[in-house]
Amino acid sequence: MRAAVLSLGVPMAAIALFLVIWAASAARVQTSLGTVPGPVQVFVQAKALLEDHLLERSKQAEFYQRQAERNAKLLAEDARAEVRIHRWTGKATFLDQIFTSLKTVFTGFLIASLVAVPLGILCGLSKVIQAALNPLIQVFRPVSPLAWLPIVTLIVSALYVTTGDALFQKSFLVSAITVTLCSLWPTLINTAVGVTSVDRDLLNVSRVLQLPWTTKVRRIVVPSALPYIFTGMRLSLGVGWMVLIAAEMLAQNPGLGKFVWDEFQNGSQESLSRIMVAVLAIGLIGFLLDRMMLGLQQLVTRQ
Amino acid sequence: MSRIPAAGNRRKFLRSIGALAGASALGLPAHAQKARLEKEALKFGFIKLTDMVPLAIAYEKKFFEDEGLFVTLEAQANWKVLLDRVIDGQLDGAHMLAGQPLGATIGVGTKSPVVTAFSMDLNGNGITVSNEVWREMQKHLPMAGGRPVHPIKADVLKKVVDKFKAEGRQFKMGMVFTLSTHNYELRYWLAAGGIHPGFYTAADSNGQSGADVLISVTPPPQMPATLESGTIHGYCVGEPWNQQAVAKGIGVPVITDYQIWKNNPEKVFGVNRAWADKYPNTHVAVVKALIRAGKWLDASMANRVEAVKIISRPNYVGASEEVIGNSMTGTYEFEKGDKRPMPDFNVFFRHYATYPYYSDAIWYLTQMRRWGQIPEGKPDAWYLDVAKQVYLPDVYLKAARALVAEGKAAAADFPMKSDGYRGVQDGFIDGLKFDARKPNDYLKQFRIGLQGGEAA
Numbered sequence: 161m162r163a164a165v166l167s168l169g170v171p172m173a174a175i176a177l178f179l180v181i182w183a184a185s186a187a188r189v190q191t192s193l194g195t196v197p198g199p200v201q202v203f204v205q206a207k208a209l210l211e212d213h214l215l216e217r218s219k220q221a222e223f224y225q226r227q228a229e230r231n232a233k234l235l236a237e238d239a240r241a242e243v244r245i246h247r248w249t250g251k252a253t254f255l256d257q258i259f260t261s262l263k264t265v266f267t268g269f270l271i272a273s274l275v276a277v278p279l280g281i282l283c284g285l286s287k288v289i290q291a292a293l294n295p296l297i298q299v300f301r302p303v304s305p306l307a308w309l310p311i312v313t314l315i316v317s318a319l320y321v322t323t324g325d326a327l328f329q330k331s332f333l334v335s336a337i338t339v340t341l342c343s344l345w346p347t348l349i350n351t352a353v354g355v356t357s358v359d360r361d362l363l364n365v366s367r368v369l370q371l372p373w374t375t376k377v378r379r380i381v382v383p384s385a386l387p388y389i390f391t392g393m394r395l396s397l398g399v400g401w402m403v404l405i406a407a408e409m410l411a412q413n414p415g416l417g418k419f420v421w422d423e424f425q426n427g428s429q430e431s432l433s434r435i436m437v438a439v440l441a442i443g444l445i446g447f448l449l450d451r452m453m454l455g456l457q458q459l460v461t462r463q
Numbered sequence: 464m465s466r467i468p469a470a471g472n473r474r475k476f477l478r479s480i481g482a483l484a485g486a487s488a489l490g491l492p493a494h495a496q497k498a499r500l501e502k503e504a505l506k507f508g509f510i511k512l513t514d515m516v517p518l519a520i521a522y523e524k525k526f527f528e529d530e531g532l533f534v535t536l537e538a539q540a541n542w543k544v545l546l547d548r549v550i551d552g553q554l555d556g557a558h559m560l561a562g563q564p565l566g567a568t569i570g571v572g573t574k575s576p577v578v579t580a581f582s583m584d585l586n587g588n589g590i591t592v593s594n595e596v597w598r599e600m601q602k603h604l605p606m607a608g609g610r611p612v613h614p615i616k617a618d619v620l621k622k623v624v625d626k627f628k629a630e631g632r633q634f635k636m637g638m639v640f641t642l643s644t645h646n647y648e649l650r651y652w653l654a655a656g657g658i659h660p661g662f663y664t665a666a667d668s669n670g671q672s673g674a675d676v677l678i679s680v681t682p683p684p685q686m687p688a689t690l691e692s693g694t695i696h697g698y699c700v701g702e703p704w705n706q707q708a709v710a711k712g713i714g715v716p717v718i719t720d721y722q723i724w725k726n727n728p729e730k731v732f733g734v735n736r737a738w739a740d741k742y743p744n745t746h747v748a749v750v751k752a753l754i755r756a757g758k759w760l761d762a763s764m765a766n767r768v769e770a771v772k773i774i775s776r777p778n779y780v781g782a783s784e785e786v787i788g789n790s791m792t793g794t795y796e797f798e799k800g801d802k803r804p805m806p807d808f809n810v811f812f813r814h815y816a817t818y819p820y821y822s823d824a825i826w827y828l829t830q831m832r833r834w835g836q837i838p839e840g841k842p843d844a845w846y847l848d849v850a851k852q853v854y855l856p857d858v859y860l861k862a863a864r865a866l867v868a869e870g871k872a873a874a875a876d877f878p879m880k881s882d883g884y885r886g887v888q889d890g891f892i893d894g895l896k897f898d899a900r901k902p903n904d905y906l907k908q909f910r911i912g913l914q915g916g917e918a919a
Binding site for chain 2: 193226227230244246247249250251317329330331410412414421422423424425426427428429430431434
C-alpha cells in the first residue's frame with residue numbers, strides 16, 4: 161500500500177500541485193504576446209496541433225491523387241511521356257517535426273557511439289593512447305554546440321556538394337554532426353573507465369591462455385565494461401537530445417528546434433502556448449529516451 | 464496484337480503534328496506550352512513578411528501545380544542565410560530584397576551572380592519609433608483635427624536625436640539587412656530631414672561613419688523584441704512587424720515607405736544565375752505562376768482577406784490575422800486608434816508592379832553609391848549595364864505572353880513594349896525627381912550623400 165502511494169500517489173499529487181501553481185501564476189505575467197498561457201491554453205494548442213496534422217495528411221492524400229491524375233493524363237496524351245512522382249510539398253506538421261528530430265538525434269548518436277566506443281576501448285587498454293587522447297578530450301568536451309555549429313556548417317557546405325534531390329539535407333547533416341560532436345564524450349570517457357576497471361584476474365587468464373587480441377576484447381573486455389559503456393551511451397543520448405534543439409534552431413533543420421524558433425518569430429497570441437507544447441514534448445521524449453536506454457542497459461547487463 | 468498500339472501511336476503522333484501546325488498557324492507559342500520543364504521539384508525560401516504572399520498564393524491556389532511545378536516553401540532565419548542558401552543551391556529561389564541580387568552580382572557583401580525576372584510588390588514598409596521617442600516627437604508635431612499631420616518628416620525626429628546627443632546618448636535604429644530596401648528608405652527619410660545616417664567605408668562595413676543615427680541589422684521578426692528591450696530606438700521593416708508594435712503597444716509607426724517614395728519597388732524573386740541558365744523553362748513556369756498569384760491578390764478585396772487568412776498560418780508569416788490585415792487590406796494603423804486609409808500600401812500587380820524594370824535596379828544602385836557601398840564613382844552606362852545583368856525582363860515577357868496565349872491574362876496587364884524604364888519618378892518626400900537615364904545627375908541633387916567621384 162505504502163509502495164503504491166509512493167510510486168503513484170505522490171507523483172500524481174506533485175503534478176497536480178505543479179499544474180495549479182502554473183495556472184495561478186501564469187495569468188499574472190504579462191508579456192508583449194499577452195499573458196503567459198496556463199495548462200488549459202497549452203492543452204488547447206496541443207489539440208490544435210494534432211488536428212492540424214490530420215488536416216495536413218488529408219491534403220497530402222489529395223495531392224497524390226491530383227498528381228496521379230495529372231500523370232495519367234500526360235501518359236494518355238503521349239505514351240512515352242516521362243512522368244515522375246514528386247514528394248508531398250506541404251509543410252511539416254508538429255508530429256513530422258518530432259519524427260525529424262528523433263531521426264536526427266539517433267543519426268548523431270549512432271555516429272557518436274561508433275566513434276566513441278572503439279576509441280574508448282583503445283584508451284582503456286593502452287596507457288599510451290590514453291595519454292595521447294586525454295588532453296584533446298579534455299579540451300573539446302566542454303565546447304558548446306553553438307560554437308561547433310558555424311564550423312560544421314561551413315565544412316558541410318564545402319564538402320557535401322549537392323544538386324536538388326540529395327539523399328540528406330545539409331541542415332540535417334549539420335544538426336546530426338553537431339549532436340555527434342557534443343554527445344561523443346560521455347560514452348568515450350565511460351568506456352575508457354569501464355575498460356580500465358576490468359578485473360585484473362580475467363586479463364591475466366587471457367594472457368595465460370594466450371588469447372588473440374580480438375578475442376580478448378570480444379570475450380573479456382567488452383562484456384565486463386558493458387555496464388559502463390551503456391551508462392555512457394545513456395548520458396550521451398541525453399546530451400544529444402538537449403544539444404539537438406539548439407542545433408536545429410540555428411541550422412534550420414525542420415525538427416522541434418525549428419518549430420520553437422519559428423513560433424517565437426511568428427509572435428502571434430498562440431505562439432507562446434505552442435512553444436510550451438513543444439517544451440513539454442521535448443521533455444517527455446527526453447524522458448522516454450532515457451527510460452529506453454535504461455531498459456536496454458538492464459537487459460544487456462543481466463545476461 | 465502488337466501492331467495495334469503501334470498504329471495507335473502513329474495516329475497520335477500525326478494528330479500532335481497537326482496540332483502543332485495549327486498552333487503555329489495561329490501564332491500561338493506552342494513551344495512555350497509544351498516546353499519541357501528541366502526541374503519539377505523546387506524549394507523556395509522566404510522571410511516571414513507579408514510580402515511573401517505571392518509565393519503562398521501561388522502554392523495554395525495551385526498555380527505552381529498548374530505549371531507542373533512541385534514547390535516546397537520554407538521560412539528562413541534571416542536574409543543572409545536565405546541568400547547563402549540560394550547561392551549554394553540549397554534553395555532553388557527565394558523572396559529577396561531588391562538590393563540582394565544587385566549587391567551579390569557587383570560584390571557588395573557576398574559575391575556571386577544572382578538574377579531576377581519578377582518583382583514581387585510595391586511599397587509595404589514602415590518606420591516605427593519607440594514610445595519614448597514618440598512622446599518626444601509629439602512635442603514638435605504639427606497637428607490637425609487632433610491627429611498629427613502626415614507625412615511626418617524626419618525634421619521632427621532631428622530634434623529628438625539632438626536631445627539624445629546633448630544628453631550624451633546614442634540614437635540607434637534597426638533595419639533588416641545592409642542591402643535592404645529598408646536601409647535605403649530609412650537613410651533617405653533621415654537624410655531628407657537633415658540627419659546623417661552614416662557612410663559605408665572600407666574600414667566600416669556597418670555604415671556608421673559620420674552618423675548622427677547608428678543604424679544596425681536585426682532580422683525582421685525580432686524587431687519588436689529588440690525595440691522593447693531598448694537596444695534600438697526605432698526601426699524600418701516590412702509588415703506585419705510595424706503593426707505588431709502597435710498591437711503590442713511598444714512603439715508607433717511614424718511613416719510608411721509609400722509616403723517616402725510613392726510606389727517604390729520592393730521585394731523580388733531571386734535565383735542564382737547558374738540556376739537560371741540551367742533551367743530556363745522552369746524559370747518561365749515559376750514566373751507564370753507568380754504573375755497569376757500577383758494578379759489574384761490585386762483582383763479584389765475578398766481575395767486580400769482570404770490571403771490574410773492564409774499567411775497568418777504558422778508555416779507562413781504566422782502573426783495574428785488582425786495584425787496582418789491592418790496593412791494588407793487598404794488601411795494602416797499608426798498610433799493605436801489612428802487608422803488611416805492607404806489603398807496602395809501593398810501593391811502586388813497594379814501599376815505593372817511585377818515587371819522587372821531596369822530603372823528600379825538603377826535606383827537601388829544609386830543608393831548603394833550614395834552611402835558608399837559602391838566606394839568609387841561609376842559612369843551612367845555602368846548602372847544600366849549592371850541592371851541588364853541582373854534584371855531579366857525577357858523571361859518575364861515570355862511568361863506573360865504564354866499566359867496571354869492561354870487566356871489567363873490580358874495583354875494589357877503587361878508593359879509588353881517597355882524599354883525597361885518607368886519614366887521619370889517623382890513622389891519622393893523631399894520633392895526630388897529620379898531619372899534613371901542620368902544616375903549621376905540624380906545623385907548630385909542630394910545634400911547628404913556621395914556624388915561624382917567622392918569617397919567617404
